[in-house]
Amino acid sequence: MPSKRLSVVVTRRLPAVVETRLSELFDVRLRDDDTPMSRGELVDAVAEADVLVPTVTDTIDAGLIGQAGARLKLIANFGAGFDHIDVSTARSRGILVSNTPGVVTDDTADIVMALLLGVTRRIPEGLAVMQRGEWDGWAPTAFLGGRLGGKRLGILGMGRIGQAVARRAAAFGMQIHYHNRRRLRPETEEALQATYWESLDQMVARMDMVSVNCPSTPSTYHLLNARRLKLMKPSAVIVNTSRGEVIDENALTRMLKAGELAGAGLDVYRHGIKGNPDLRDMPNVMMLPHMGSATEEGRVEMGEKVIINIKTFADGHRPPDQVVPSML
Structure with missing residues (x-):
């Protein structure tokens, strides 16, 4: 009997090919419209998910992480920058953080x-x-x-x-x-x-x-x-x-x-x-409106890295792009 699939919540719309692959691999909740989640929606997401996939538009601070459920064990950021995530608080709660370096x-x-x-x-x-x-x-x-x-x-x-x-x-x-x-x-x-x-x-x-x-x-x-x-x-x-x-x-x-x-x-x-x-x-x-990484190729590659980080975590290993203290 197959093992239970990870519950993954994605906070923003991602390229269609990325969303499709996430749906094939995980029990994923996708965003219907391309707007940032409200604070309340983020609270609900961290309370119920095994994995959260945020972007730079989401503030994942100590207050939000403090409301995370026991299931949340990975924040797989869609993007290389992670200054919007309180990595130290996440680590203290036993939650890993990964990012998507290099692709942009x-x-x-x-x-x-x-x-x-x-x-x-x-x-x-x-x-x-x-x-x-x-x-x-x-x-x-x-x-x-x-x-x-x-x-x-x-x-x-x-x-x-x-x-x-x-x-x-x-x-x-x-x-x-x-x-x-x-x-x-x-x-x-x-x-x-x-x-x-x-x-x-x-x-x-x-x-x-x-x-x-x-x-x-x-x-x-x-x-x-x-x-x-x-x-x-x-x-x-x-x-x-x-x-x-x-x-x-x-x-x-x-x-x-x-x-x-x-x-x-x-x-x-x-x-x-x-x-x-x-x-x-x-x-x-x-x-310019934060267009530095705005290519179709780059965004798909970012999504592929998110998937690899989650899949590696699901297989019981450290995500290859885990954010570590030396990076802070």
């Missing part, structure tokens, strides 16, 4: 380059003029931007995504610099032709462009605070595809308005969804 590396790095190009070449301004039907024809001095080639790019966070950004930026002729919690191995550094800066202050003061690619942790909250942002050159551009909390968004907004920074490309914001409203009216700011 190239997709996010592509968006970094799109933002760098968009801001430096003033693409949103040109697009807006065309959409309004206000273009009067070519002019020698119209929409003058800058080149990427020859510029110094400082990468904050040289993990998988940071290194993917470095390889792409090098192909554009940029000079690669980075700051990281740990210095890369010499052979990796040489392959990337990357210059390491132990001091973040010293790096940001010398860069033409900065790309934020570090994870969101207590130690990276407002890592680029008002003081550090003021170290940057007025001609510098900053791009953030990591988490909004890494940058002091209010300080960034003030500096952009005052002309103390040349521009910004943002895919993430301080409160997850809506950034500072003043940013939306700035011609030198390119804003």
